[in-house]
Amino acid sequence: MVTELNAIITIAYRDFTKFLRDRPRILISFVLPTMFVGILGGSLQANLAKNVGFNFLAFVFVGVLAQVLFQSTASGIISLVEDREQDFSQAIFVAPVRRSSIIIGKILGEGSVSFCQAAGVIIFGLIMGVPLSFWQFARLLPAAAAVSFLGGAFGMLVLANLGNQQRVRQIFPLVIFPQFFLAGVFNPITHLPPVLFVLSRIAPLTYGVDFLRGIYYAGMPEASTLVLHSPLVNLGIITVLSGVFLAIGTALFVRSERNR
């Protein structure tokens, strides 16, 4: 058990260290949220806020926070494909640790990376004037961990079904970008046409975004119009989805690693 725990920490630490040494990746990770919150959120706030009756910048801010946590961890997990192609995963997979420990370590490592990026979003949001109290922030932290873990589990499921880096590069944007809109990162999704409604409820990111909004807007009048489910319901769905994605993804990935 101690060995497994050490292995999880080691794999997580390795990923986080790699992120800190990759300057272009650090730069990109701060630029994109800045664009989303600053340009998109700022322009929507300036043009639509009076009509919609709530702070659009804050709405987009929480959405982008969830999206960054989810997407960063998911795409980080995809780097297992890169490891596989560099044959580094051979060295990890021949170590006497459980396959699930390797995957969990990887998710935690990429989760830490996503927290760094989320810190960038929060700092920029505060500069832009997004209202965020200390208690809102304190409540958002553990919820952010759950959203990040969901992203990692989702990444594992996608990874297990894609063979190589090239296919990942082609397919991954297709399963991530539509979720931005279906999950309501920038747009309210309380009322949707039937087809979009179904797709929106299938998209895992929907529950991550709604979870963070439920916590951000807890006790505020906006909650009734902007939040779909209670935080507890979202947490339950996130837990179940993470468990299912992780179990299927790990099993498929390990099988494809050995069963060639």
Add this chain to the structure above:
Amino acid sequence: MPHAVEVNNLVKRYKNAAVNAVDGISFVVEQGALFALLGPNGAGKTTTISILTTTLTKTSGSVHIAGHDSDGEQNAVRSMIGVVFQRPSLDLNLTAEENVRFHSILYGLYRFRPSYGMMPDSYKQRIAELSAVLGIRDELFHPVKTFSGGMRRKLEIVRDLMHRPKILFLDEPTTGLDPVSRKNLWEYLSRVRAEEDTTIFLTTHYLEEAEHADRVCIINHGVIAAIGRPQDIRQGLTEEYLLLDAADRSALEAELSRRGLLSDSAAPAGAAEFRIMLRGKNPAAIIQSITTPLISLHIHSPTLEEAYLEMVGREEQKNGVQAAAA
């Protein structure tokens, strides 16, 4: 005491492949032995080593490593082995020391520590000793991406010796190493074998490395072409012979022919020396009995390389004939 490696009727067919990459091979490796698996590219060596080290599933047959089933007891197998893969398996974004430290923690040798300074003295001594043997001590704290191919290979070997594996799998470990590093590595491996009774399972293209093996297994097209001690394989496939020459070549040819010593072949073309197959005959007696004055003389002892080339060449020729006939 169980065999270090026991393979029975091992078969591997890759997905969508028409033929078996490994086709029913069986062998055992004794604990503490140096075992060399030889064969041309694509013969099935890396496939075999991948199955033995649990990174690849087999199609059928059984594999036991130190008595543990490679499918049912994977973690028990993994904790006993070290593997130096044919293609480098290092994390290029980390330093050499970080690669070694993370490996050591994954093998349960030490608890996680975020820096070298916080690691126990036993770790520092071990990594210093191993890196000194392979000549990369000064580069330990440099990023691996700045390393040459040879240095990366050395680092992998340092990493995989850290946990003192009972069985060390080396898939062409000295490819890309300079002669001094190769010599140092083999000296160190000999010491490890003597001191720790480590079994070494080797694949190599350097046949002189396999000369020192306790047993050699030559595979080709996924089947075993020969297995045994290097000297037995050498003698089974090639013969010792005398090479001699005289100033008066026609006199020598006439004498050898008269004495029946040239029965296998006619006189050599051009200036090539005359060859007399020994086949158990005493070379000294043959030399003494020759009356034609000689100008050159030496006994040729077969090498494993010749035996290997003979065997693989014969197989390729046979396959070529079959392909042409088809």
